[in-house]
Amino acid sequence: MAEIGSIIDGKYEILTELGHGGMSVVYLAMDRRLKKQWAVKEAKKKPPGQSNIVGLTPVSEAEMLTKLNHPNIVRIVDIVDQNDTIYIIEDFVEGKSLAEEVKHGPSTPEDVVLWGSQLCDVLEYLHTRSPKIIYRDMKPANVQLLPDRQQIKLLDFGIAKKYKPQNVGDTTNVGTRGYAAPEQFDAKVQSDARTDVYSLGITLRSLLMGKTPYDVEFYDDIRKQNPAVTDGLIKVLNKATAQNPANRYQSAADFKYALQHYHDRDEAVIRIRQRKLNAFRGLIAAAISFFMIGAILMPLSFVVRNHDYQDKLSSGKYEECIAIDPTRADAYQGYVESASANQLATLPDYIGQYTQIKDTEDRNAVGFEIALRVELNSNLDKKDALDNACKYYRSFASTDPDSIRILPNQPFDIKNGLESVDIPASIATIKLYYAQIYQAAANYSNDPDANGAAKNLDEVMKNLQTIRSFLEENKDQLAAYDALYNSANTSDAECQGIYDFMVKSQANCLIDNKAYFLPKRAAALQCFFDDSISQKAKQNFKENT
Structure with missing residues (x-):
């Protein structure tokens, strides 16, 4: 090995070692004539134990590199051959x-x-x-x-x-x-x-x-x-x-x-393109029909309007699309799938027009996707993100949203809202109920003696147990929405599907409002599921109450 301070070929002074590997050592050297720093790689011409390897010696490496010229490859400026050692002088690359x-x-x-x-x-x-x-x-x-x-x-x-x-x-x-x-x-x-x-x-x-x-x-x-x-x-x-x-x-x-x-x-982009393709096919079919049977069934204005809509959709001009036709789903989906966290925190008013989508299934699917993305990805805390999402959950909940309350002498049994086979509608009802729990807990924190405090906590615990049972019994049906959830979820690597998400939501609800649930601590602990996510939450709840 070269000694620090030694001079190679009369001009390269070794300053310090930069690194070493199995076959070579790299030094920082100063060219005493040019006053410029270089990297010097020192290696044996035939590394021990590798004499049978063709084309792997430092000599061949140097010869190879001298013939290469690319901005992302280090440049060789000199080769010094001394006895059984070769020194390759290269550009010193900082970083x-x-x-x-x-x-x-x-x-x-x-x-x-x-x-x-x-x-x-x-x-x-x-x-x-x-x-x-x-x-x-x-x-x-x-x-x-x-x-x-x-x-x-x-x-x-x-x-x-x-x-x-x-x-x-x-x-x-x-x-x-x-x-x-x-x-x-x-x-x-x-x-x-x-x-x-x-x-x-x-x-x-x-x-x-x-x-x-x-x-x-x-x-x-x-x-x-x-x-x-x-x-x-x-x-x-x-x-x-x-x-x-x-x-x-x-x-x-x-x-x-x-x-x-x-x-x-990306799945989100593929879905948007598929919708565009389907719409384009529909436009072609409409145009063919127009030319075949005249303007009887397909007015020219409709064809032009569709073409204008598709042109703006492909350019990402979603607001203009909605202005042209607020009854179609793809512009709403395109906006929320491309929105940033800041945009999801304060969605523009025109997105609320999705309630005008004619097809009920499409309308509910759009509302569900908007609500999920707002809750998962906006740069707000959990409570505020949930409150924002509830604006959209309300439109397709399985129960009248105004009936979902936590008030003394006004009992609410969530079981009636979970009897539907419509999973998104049931999830919306659950989320609206969690939002009410956050509100009740906030009132309790402000005034523990208030009438709306924890007087009907037994009812709340019963409803949480009902939600737990519903999620367990419908685990397979929930899995059908995993693709939508996973495409919307860019912030929580812990949850691998909609079931995990709903489990964690209930855990968060209990943990975030632990002071509210403290009188029913034992019952609250029973609401946790027997899996890794909720076990962490259970321990957190125990330690903090």
């Missing part, structure tokens, strides 16, 4: 490795797509050389993130190889376990461009989760660690990391395109 980024927790999807796109460009460049170069060691530690957090540089070509079509398999099994593709450990299979696609997919997953393949949590749903990740991005990474190379993206360019258009695979 930190993406491995450090992983240690600091999940990265945003926007950053990961930006960095991943650049790495795809690098890989596509390598794969299109003649002969093509397969990198074979893509991982966060081999990528340097520059201080601007915008640009990356690919480092360490120590195990890259030139692709030889006539070869049946690789010369040796190389790569970093966890990041390496399965075929890298099969001597009968030769690595190719799809090998690098796999490793890059694992690298990007690691960044999104803030975990490495050596962490147990790495193999969970990405959204448990990073709720900002959408199902479309997960689909793209799953394809990139397929076990069978034939099922992956066949080139880095294909992977880059998928990364940059991952929203096209």
Whole structure:
């Protein structure tokens, strides 16, 4: 190893060690003539125990890199050959490795797509050389993130190889376990461009989760660690990391395109496009009918109006769509599915016109989706978010919303509102009842002796037990709405479906209002379900009461 302060080739003074790996050590050096800092990689010409490996020596790495010219690959400026050691003089790249980024927790999807796109460009460049170069060691530690957090540089070509079509398999099994593709450990299979696609997919997953393949949590749903990740991005990474190379993206360019258009695979976007397609088909059918039978059944104004509606819908001009025809569902759904947390906290008045949707099933479905998104994603606390959502739950509840009250001498039995097989209507009734509990608890906190305080707490506990029974008995029917819930839920990785969501809602109601329920502490504890979510809540309730 070079000593600190030693001078290589009469001009490169070793200042400090930057890092080391199995086959090389990297130093920071000062060019005494140019007064410029460089990175110096020191390595043996033939690493111990690897003399049988063709094309993996530092010499071949240096020769390979001197022929490459890409903005995301470090530049070699000099090669010093001394006895059995070679020194590769490279640009000193400031910043930190993406491995450090992983240690600091999940990265945003926007950053990961930006960095991943650049790495795809690098890989596509390598794969299109003649002969093509397969990198074979893509991982966060081999990528340097520059201080601007915008640009990356690919480092360490120590195990890259030139692709030889006539070869049946690789010369040796190389790569970093966890990041390496399965075929890298099969001597009968030769690595190719799809090998690098796999490793890059694992690298990007690691960044999104803030975990490495050596962490147990790495193999969970990405959204448990990073709720900002959408199902479309997960689909793209799953394809990139397929076990069978034939099922992956066949080139880095294909992977880059998928990364940059991952929203096209989001379920919410697919549903909107399907609605547009169905509407377009309807428009074509209407136009054909118009030309076939004249204006008897299909006035020209209707065709023009439909065309105008579809044009504005495809441009995201939802308010103008609703102004043209407030009786159609897709503009309301399009708005709430694209709305930010701030927008969901204060929905515009025109969204309230969804009650004019003609089809009852469509109207209730839109109301349910709006209510879910408002409650789950607005940047308000639980009580205020629920109050906002109740504006929409009221429109399709199974019980007259005005009858859902918690007042002395005015008993309310929620059982009557849960006899319907309409799951969204039953959920709306339950949510409206929870909102009343929050209100009653707030009144109790302000004046514990008030008439509306906890005088009918026995009735409240009975209704909570009824809700518990309803959810347990209708677990399968609730599962039918999991897809809608999961598409709406971008903030709570703990809940995996509508049943979990309703369980947690009741737990939150009890915990948030624990002072109100304290006189019936034992009965309140019985309302918790026997699963992981509510067990945490149960312990919380015990400890705080």
